[in-house]
Amino acid sequence: LKNKELFLVDKIRQRAKKQLSPGLRLGIGDDTAILSALPPTQELLITTDLLVEGAHFERRWHPPRALGHKVLARGLSDLAAMGGRPRWALLSLCLPAWVTPAWKKHFFNGLFDLAGKTGVALIGGDLARGERFTADIVVLGECRRGRALRRSAAKTGDSIYVSGLLGGSALGLERLRTGRPRPSDPAVQRHLLPTPRLALGQYLSRHPGVHAALDLSDGLSLDLFRLTRESGVGAEIRVADLPVFPGATLDHALHGGEDYELLFTSRPGLRPPPSAGAVPLTLIGVITSGQKLVLVGADGRRRNLPVKGFEHDL
Amino acid sequence: LKNKELFLVDKIRQRAKKQLSPGLRLGIGDDTAILSALPPTQELLITTDLLVEGAHFERRWHPPRALGHKVLARGLSDLAAMGGRPRWALLSLCLPAWVTPAWKKHFFNGLFDLAGKTGVALIGGDLARGERFTADIVVLGECRRGRALRRSAAKTGDSIYVSGLLGGSALGLERLRTGRPRPSDPAVQRHLLPTPRLALGQYLSRHPGVHAALDLSDGLSLDLFRLTRESGVGAEIRVADLPVFPGATLDHALHGGEDYELLFTSRPGLRPPPSAGAVPLTLIGVITSGQKLVLVGADGRRRNLPVKGFEHDL
Numbered sequence: 001l002k003n004k005e006l007f008l009v010d011k012i013r014q015r016a017k018k019q020l021s022p023g024l025r026l027g028i029g030d031d032t033a034i035l036s037a038l039p040p041t042q043e044l045l046i047t048t049d050l051l052v053e054g055a056h057f058e059r060r061w062h063p064p065r066a067l068g069h070k071v072l073a074r075g076l077s078d079l080a081a082m083g084g085r086p087r088w089a090l091l092s093l094c095l096p097a098w099v100t101p102a103w104k105k106h107f108f109n110g111l112f113d114l115a116g117k118t119g120v121a122l123i124g125g126d127l128a129r130g131e132r133f134t135a136d137i138v139v140l141g142e143c144r145r146g147r148a149l150r151r152s153a154a155k156t157g158d159s160i161y162v163s164g165l166l167g168g169s170a171l172g173l174e175r176l177r178t179g180r181p182r183p184s185d186p187a188v189q190r191h192l193l194p195t196p197r198l199a200l201g202q203y204l205s206r207h208p209g210v211h212a213a214l215d216l217s218d219g220l221s222l223d224l225f226r227l228t229r230e231s232g233v234g235a236e237i238r239v240a241d242l243p244v245f246p247g248a249t250l251d252h253a254l255h256g257g258e259d260y261e262l263l264f265t266s267r268p269g270l271r272p273p274p275s276a277g278a279v280p281l282t283l284i285g286v287i288t289s290g291q292k293l294v295l296v297g298a299d300g301r302r303r304n305l306p307v308k309g310f311e312h313d314l
Numbered sequence: 315l316k317n318k319e320l321f322l323v324d325k326i327r328q329r330a331k332k333q334l335s336p337g338l339r340l341g342i343g344d345d346t347a348i349l350s351a352l353p354p355t356q357e358l359l360i361t362t363d364l365l366v367e368g369a370h371f372e373r374r375w376h377p378p379r380a381l382g383h384k385v386l387a388r389g390l391s392d393l394a395a396m397g398g399r400p401r402w403a404l405l406s407l408c409l410p411a412w413v414t415p416a417w418k419k420h421f422f423n424g425l426f427d428l429a430g431k432t433g434v435a436l437i438g439g440d441l442a443r444g445e446r447f448t449a450d451i452v453v454l455g456e457c458r459r460g461r462a463l464r465r466s467a468a469k470t471g472d473s474i475y476v477s478g479l480l481g482g483s484a485l486g487l488e489r490l491r492t493g494r495p496r497p498s499d500p501a502v503q504r505h506l507l508p509t510p511r512l513a514l515g516q517y518l519s520r521h522p523g524v525h526a527a528l529d530l531s532d533g534l535s536l537d538l539f540r541l542t543r544e545s546g547v548g549a550e551i552r553v554a555d556l557p558v559f560p561g562a563t564l565d566h567a568l569h570g571g572e573d574y575e576l577l578f579t580s581r582p583g584l585r586p587p588p589s590a591g592a593v594p595l596t597l598i599g600v601i602t603s604g605q606k607l608v609l610v611g612a613d614g615r616r617r618n619l620p621v622k623g624f625e626h627d628l
Contacts (some may be wrong), residue, residue, distance in 0.1 A: 038351035078345035136450035
């Protein structure tokens with residue numbers, strides 16, 4: 001193990017070294033990375049995301065390149081929801097015996113490609129062996145002081161928006177599980193190669209009328225529940241206004257996970273542009289003073305929104 | 315899972331809230347924590363450490379309280395080697411079905427006790443379920459700019475020191491595996507409840523004659539190999555001078571892991587005090603210009619030091 005570990009670390013290190021990163025004083029090689037202090041106008045954002053084989057993915061459906069992409073994308077999405085600019089990442093990997101050198105190569109290709117596109121430098125991590133592939137990604141980033149969007153800042157009367165389309169990832173997962181979809185199937189692409197909404201999050205954090213935000217990792221109902229719970233408010237969502245991914249059901253859109261779109265609230269008068277970057281924004285409901293979640297059907301009937309959440313692959 | 319997850323997060327959050335932490339702007343609750351920028355005189359240190367059931371520990375030998383302690387201690391030890399002051403931690407946990415509420419309670423008691431003693435605030439993390447207990451700890455800390463000790467800074471002619479005694483943890487693990495030792499057995503204590511050498515590391519980083527340092531997590535031979543490899547030098551170690559833990563063999567002392575003592579080099583003239591805090595310091599050898607590792611036997615005979623490293627529990 002140890003020599004292999006050193007060898008793998010060397011290879012990762014060579015790739016990581018090619019990345020430029022101002023502020024990085026010491027990266028992979030020591031057990032601890034060193035970063036210069038940020039300017040006092042900035043704040044440091046830090047998030048971790050754990051991905052476990054069998055709980056979050058099955059290797060027969062997830063090509064290694066897509067998995068490397070997704071491991072980093074999940075951490076970036078958390079940062080996107082705050083409006084942060086990602087800077088650095090650390091990766092802890094538990095590798096089972098089935099991991100081949102080719103699999104590892106593709107995994108790191110997927111990860112480093114997304115890192116390059118989003119300006120992230122890999123500065124450290126840890127390696128172990130074990131029975132289940134497990135990856136814990138740490139993403140560090142920055143934002144202007146006091147500007148980070150929080151999930152706890154929604155106010156009664158706020159408009160509720162989502163970016164993009166909902167339910168596509170859950171639909172793609174269903175197709176991967178039950179058939180042999182073409183890899184180019186848009187829903188499958190959506191599940192395998194999610195796009196963290198970094199530019200949108202940064203745009204929203206500069207917009208003074210935007211109050212609360214989070215990323216939709218576990219499904220609209222559960223993530224909306226978290227946002228309203230942290231803010232001490234309720235919400236009303238209109239079925240007719242939900243931007244449902246083509247082919248997805250209402251259930252996919254309400255309870256399917258891993259869309260990695262942003263859910264945000266803004267003061268009622270505000271009208272954000274219909275899209276930010278290439279991502280459409282849709283008004284789907286309103287924040288209410290109670291702590292209930294209400295779903296207004298296409299027929300106008302109101303019922304409680306069940307909070308189902310996303311049970312991952314198993 | 316989700317409701318349990320929210321419940322567990324709530325409980326951890328209540329405990330985490332009681333910790334004071336200047337500079338922390340947002341802790342557990344959002345997906346991302348927010349920290350104020352450090353003063354420009356400081357640098358940020360960050361390390362991750364992955365602990366996997368079956369690879370790093372067996373639950374039949376490791377009481378949950380000791381495991382919670384060890385998860386954090388391993389991350390703190392990395393920071394200690396640099397001379398850093400720990401400030402914050404994030405914890406990603408993968409919990410199998412066998413984890414009971416009582417087990418979790420003891421695990422977090424062990425972790426929060428050590429966090430309290432070392433001034434660390436838990437500011438975030440992630441939770442998943444899976445087949446093997448896995449914990450990835452992220453520890454953030456700070457040190458004065460340019461003062462962090464690195465493993466790559468050893469110079470030819472440097473004296474090589476270790477803190478404390480070597481081989482005790484490997485001896486304790488052997489006793490846990492092969493018998494039913496008393497829990498108060500000092501070697502078992504040493505394995506289960508290691509002490510990160512934070513005060514010593516901070517002392518060494520202020521000492522201008524100290525060059526390179528790292529913590530002994532995987533055994534003297536492998537960690538010395540890492541230090542010399544990163545520094546482009548060799549080393550000569552004298553068996554007669556090794557501070558061996560009572561009852562441990564030379565093999566335990568040379569190749570046994572998890573002692574979490576510090577290995578450091580200093581310019582030859584320098585004589586650090588015989589102990590720093592309560593931890594004795596022992597001169598065990600010298601940095602050489604070749605890239606070989608040489609072991610000088612008690613009889614004066616020289617042979618290559620085999621680099622065996624520590625194969626963990628399996």
